[in-house]
Amino acid sequence: MYVASVRPTDRVKGRVPGTVFALGAVSLLTDVSAEMVTAFLPAYLLFTLQMSYAQFGVLDGLYTGATAVLRLVGGHLSDKTQRHKAVAVFGYGLSAVTKLVFPAVGASAFGIGATMAADRAGKGMRTAPRDALISLSTPPDRLGAAFGLHRTMDTAGALLGPLVTFLLMTNIGIVAGPVFAVSACFAFVGVIVLVAFVREHRAAKPAGPSPSFRAGVGLLRDARYRRVAVGTGLLGLATLSDAFVFILVQKATGIPQGLLPLLPLGTALVFLVAATPMGRLSDRVGSWNVFLGGHVLLLVVYLLLLVPGSGYVGAGVALVLHGLFYACSDGVLSARVSPLVPESLRASGLAVVQTGQALTRTVSSVGFGVLLQFAVFGVAVWTAIVALVVGVGGAWWLTARDGDGGGGGDGGGASASASV
Template sequence: MFRLSKNVRNLGWVSLFNDISSEMIYPLLPLFLNTVLGAGVVFIGLIEGMAESVSSFIKLFSGWLSDRVRKRKGLIFLGYLLASLTRPLIGLATSPSQVLFLRFFDRVGKGIRTSPRDALLSQSCELNERGKAFGFQRAMDHTGAMTGPLIGSLLMAVLTKDLRILFLLAFIPALICLFILWRGVKEVVKEPDLQSTPPRLHWKSWDRRFKYFLLIITLFTLGNSSDAFLLLRAQDFGLDVVSIPVLWFVFHLSKTIFSLPGASLSDRIGRRKVMILAWLLYSGVYWGFAYMTKSSHLWVLFTIYGLFYGLSEGTEKAWVADLVEEEKRGMAYGAYHFCIGVAAFPASLLMGLIWKALGVKWAFSFGALLALIAAFLTTVLLKEESKRKILY
């Protein structure tokens, strides 16, 4: 960790405090909408669906814009600022429509910041530390995701059960996030190539290997449905409402523990090998969920599932930087996040339809099969390249 650049370390701390702020209130948002503001489940689903869809499209545009203007920090700060302001304002909301409006801007903020942040992170580390840098960022993000709900629960236990006050208090870690970003993260400026043309949002402008990468990621994501289905599977085996949050905490703890070593492994043995291993692991876990016979299997499967995230999340992002030249990297991260976002919605829909029509074993087997296909296509289409060919 301490060999990483100041930019990488501070972007990690930014992610941690932002996630603490977000996760202090996110688990309580449906409860707030339903019990305080009287919103129905359909409206709650509308809020989340619209918010995530908008975020996916904005990630594509903001990445392109950061390449175009050759500056990333301003967009990153704007994105975190928008998200930070929405949290205390949700506490002041008096109608579900106001929460819809604010939740929309929270996801707009995420869309604005994500691609430029990933591009700046890739510029702030050496080639042989890209996996480690992204793994560190993911580990800090998951740490914040674990810590936020615990802080929220503690505040409700010892201070107040008023959800509006809790939403206002969530602004404190958000302010810390903004301070670290403003003072501790620096723009990485590269002299423009006078012969290069401005980046264009066009499929033909990408390198062939990056196109294959995007297609494989999209295919895999179609089988990577919402983790809510895993919790439904846990309920099938009689896991009670008290044990489920503990299981969820174990899952996030596993992701946190494995994120840094998992992504760092890709610096040593290559991104391709680690991603093939990750997808094979995912396939095994999903077949495990399909054919498990005891509730004790859940704890093992969720822990191994956390290992999958540790291997894949940072490695995927580091691989984007390897495949795309620096002046197009913001747009590349935008395309990467866009493909995942576009495929994520039909993935959960397909999972639900297969579960209902054919049963739980077929539903989980579908996700396992797509992961196997992704691993096979990576083996065939994305040959490992020497470091001298990797784009800096």
């Protein structure tokens, strides 16, 4: 088993390091930018450009899947160079630049898809180095709290982004230029904060050659790490993208289409409130237990889609549960994986799991888009329900043999017990 070594330098017991707060501010600003686009695209693509559900599913899958391979690249580069911050700056910067490109591509499906891919490529490059910066600056018994705090600040941006988009659309209609211009401003300010205020934790240089790409993938030889990675990928196959969840909630509940850009606000608000408490809970009861519990809540969201005409009450309940799902899963997964990976391969180890999750969610998005295009609504939803039941059961079975609650303090303080 890979257990990270932890040194006390610049780490105050019981407190979350300043690096986490700084990265939280970066993510807050970046998420305002990203969620403005996320809230705008469904209305723009489906109702203005009149794309089919199948076309939208392909673009949405591309938006998710473009992160996959570059998560591995970003993780490998940051581990190899021990320059996690520099790789993160490149990723955040690339996403910021794409916000200036979106208005130029107009209604071209190819141009929109390529720009979305570049935006998500930036996210792929930055995610593992950013999470490595958080985990390397935080003691193992505070990982859940640290990632929870980061996700809380991140989600504050996710809450503001759709609101800004809604206000712009209310005043000027579904016009792409102003939305992307404002989005770009937030993204570039986030890059400036990252460069100016984030401190990089310097891990001791590992003995022998620098970590290789093969070494990162080789982490899968460890049984506990492999089971977590496979379980996460299995759940990714059964997880609908946010865009489809919001579209289905609007369709099932019968609320006005004009409110579609506001639905992410409900999820983000709950995530904002619950991320830190769920992170702390994961430190106590086990991060994997909380992670699986979040997917059970997502299953209830899918079941609620079968209740027709539930109106604002049904939409509200679905969004609360959707937000709790993210509070139980987003940062909690990184808290689970971090103790299983040595410091010299921290970003790569996180990236392998995140890549598997991104790839399987891409398959899910494309597949569900095609299903929703050619099957009746109820059949599509029941398919998602059955897939998630199988996914939760399979992920639990894979890790139950280890008694794998995955508390943040697993093995904390020990040295890495194996090299890769």
